Amino acid sequence: MTSSLNASLLATVATSIPESQFIFNSTHYFVLALMLSISAAIGVYFGFFAKGEDTTEEYLMGGKRMKTIPIAISLVASQLSAISIMTIPAEMYAYGINWVFNVVCMLFVVPILNYVVIPVFYNNNITNCYEYLEMRFSRKVRGLQTFIFIATLFFMLPIFIFVPSLAFSQVTGFNVHIINIIVCGICVFYTMFGGIKAVVWTDVIQAAIMVISVILVGVLGAHRVGGLSEVLRIAGEGGRLDVNYNFDLSTRATFWNIFSSATILWAGNAGLNQSCVQRIVSLPSLSHARRSLVIFGFGFIVIMFFNCFTGIVMYSRFHDCDPIAIGQVSKLDKMVPYFVQDTVGHIWGMPGVFISCVFSAALSTLSASINSLGGVVYFDYIKPHINHTEHKANVIMKIFVLIAGIHCVFGGMVVDKFSSIFQVVYSIVGVSFGANCGVFLLGMLIPKAHEKAALSGVAASIASILSIVILSWGRNQYDPISQSTEGCPANMLNTTFSADSILHTQKEQESSILDLSFNWYVAVGFLITWLVALPLSFILKEKSDAKRNPKLLSPVIRPFVNYELTQMEEPREIKLEILEKNYG
Template sequence: MELLNETAEIVNNGISQFTFNATDYTVFVFMLFISFGIGVYFGFFAKGADTTDEYLMGGKRMKTIPIAISLVASQLSGISIMTIPSEMYSFGINWCFNVMSMLIVVPILCYVVIPVFYNNNISNCYEYLEIRFNRKTRQIQTIAFIVTLFLMLPVFIFIPALAFSQVTGINIHLINTIVCSICVFYTMFGGIKAVVWTDVVQAFIMVTSVVLVGILATVKIGGIGEVYHIAKAGGRLNINLAFDLTTRSTLWNCFISGTLMWASYVGLNQSCVQRIVSLPSLGHAKRSLVIFGFGFILILGFNTYTGIAMYSRYHDCDPIQAGFVQKTDKLMPYFVQDIVGHLKGMPGVFISCVFSAALSTMSASLNSLSGIVYFDYIKPYIRHTESRANLIMKFSPTLQLNTA
């Protein structure tokens, strides 16, 4: 509850400068309609066997680039889209080394972590714990995974729902019901294929929003050179090389913590591993991870640049001191309104961006959670058939989300 209240503060009031019109509603509904349509296609029209392998891993015939894009999309969230620029605005560029740690993470994943799953023909990353140690160790980890997702799933959707409620006045519980229903629908009927391809669409929305804001901000400020000079003069481009543990952000603590965080999340979290091992071979997985690494650095790098541009825009008129916003975490919505608020449909694009980040994470989590629950806690106690297993996994996302 404390986490929910804290993240709610990020968007509350700050996003209220937006007002929705018919164009914005059209943009938002169009985004949801595409996700719904992808679920319908893969659930009822695309050819594929009715098996657990098809539902969870697309028959191990998934394509390299869509998986890479899906992995990038799932690393973003509504919280990160709005708070990373605020970090740059307040404390400078050092946090970007958290993003640059991906240069080390990708080789670790390609040559140390992922080959273990392919060489042992493992599709469930927690299965390795049973092979290496024992079943109890596997169960402890899967319980931790399930509990973590049950705690985080409401947070994933709460932030964008709160944002949408702020700009439209629609009841937040009604928004949650509609959007979560669509997410459960395409995850339930479309399986991993629908999850991946909706991630591709949602990633396009996120990139469009972030890049458009960054470019238009640069134009308003006077170009990249002007952004650079103002940020440098304000100390926002200073790299902290100190080894002082009491220092908030340095190159070292950001790079090291980023390496540990991203390696564990991408390489040892079932929602990511499941998509990686859905590729036909280890070679495909390595190529996908390399593309993912470059895409991750590009998109999050652009997001950090937006924070530097934000500082350049407000270096001589701080919106917090002026009383326009109450705290730095609310700066991004204010900045978006300032830069692109005059463009018709941009509030819809921005809210769609925040929702897309949430849905990409949620759908991947629900799909992987279905597999974990079935194979670890249901299969040992029933007579297993492919049709029965597939039916249970298709309907388990609804139960999981209702419980969460």
């Protein structure tokens, strides 16, 4: 998998010019150390001084006494990962404004979660979202989805923490793997000892740092260019504000593939992913959860909008002297630190704030992921085979958190070899998130859906998208919108190459499903799940002991369904409702 500008070609351009670094002084180190120290201190506080009962409910859900606003902020922080901070502005810089529909889709995602998904979890007192799949379908469906969840995090966890380590290495010259070890150690420490309470409250602190940094970089960057109107003028002339409505499935980013995949991705990640569901159901009631999700949606849109805006500002700053084309930056993933250095690096404390922002984003995502991962692994794979006690469960989950941290350290050595982290991430989530969201919504919205249909749909989706990802690896190369080096000082160029001359030259080849843009993977995965599972729900006969319970359907579908209960006791209120309809 390659980035838009091949590193081997760039090596011929301005090879004598090293990538610039921040002047990272004691002030900046202090800012970063302060953020990391606060995170560790919160872990110490909740792990040793404000300990609740030694139970799994306390460790994983804070005793279901968490507060609305902290949970909302925690959700925002974990969605705004270091990957987002580092790669989204670079994506906007190279490929234009289409990615902003990832933000717009949140206007639809929050209502879907509030009225379709989350009520089902509260109505059934579900604390592990995969427990729903067992209640609705079978133990096999639950097992398949938990395996996919674990496998996805196995690949994603090292990326979460490696990205900020890469940024820090970029601006200081320190060895990226040593940084990785230190930061992983801090994250594992406060997650192990503090549990979900430490995760949430460190997220609150880290989110504040992220908001300050993202907004300051965008606003100060625009001021450096000449103001908002000048940013929009330059970006418009450079084609960065043009929305691509082309339905060509091979085009990297269009309105259609970004909006459709993002809607499914964020619905699945925020409402059907255990790391987020665990925090949502830690609130005392459904009304609290709904308010928290509304606040989350608002915060997500504001922060991600400024993050996207930074990419447009970045293009306006370098529109006539592309740092990649002249060799100042080796690849797109390193553009954001370079831009921050160039634009606000001279401002007291800003380099430290920016690096703290990137680490905050990574820590919030990583801590929530490994905390929930420990719970899923224990309850699904360990508890059935041991004599369970609450204390033993907590010890095992903490050990697993430690193992996950060690995996992140060694996994970072592999991530270091990737040339385009953004594309790798979307390929990984594309394999799993479409099927994950598809099977949950199938169970909640289709009363006739059953185990055989669900398993077939998920298997077909995973197999199809995984095959496309593997077979197309290295095949698809996406050229950015035209770049320029016309405004570069003469002493920055030692070649007559222009940006256009080092774009990929693609060979003519017949259209193939392997040309499918990675931005379609999530949407296509979801679609395959439903195209296979929906007809099979009516064609295949369900088992005689199939579970039917109206409470397992979404509230939006229940009024339209004549869903008789079988193989389980009917709740009294449902019996009365049926009697009234038949004899009232």
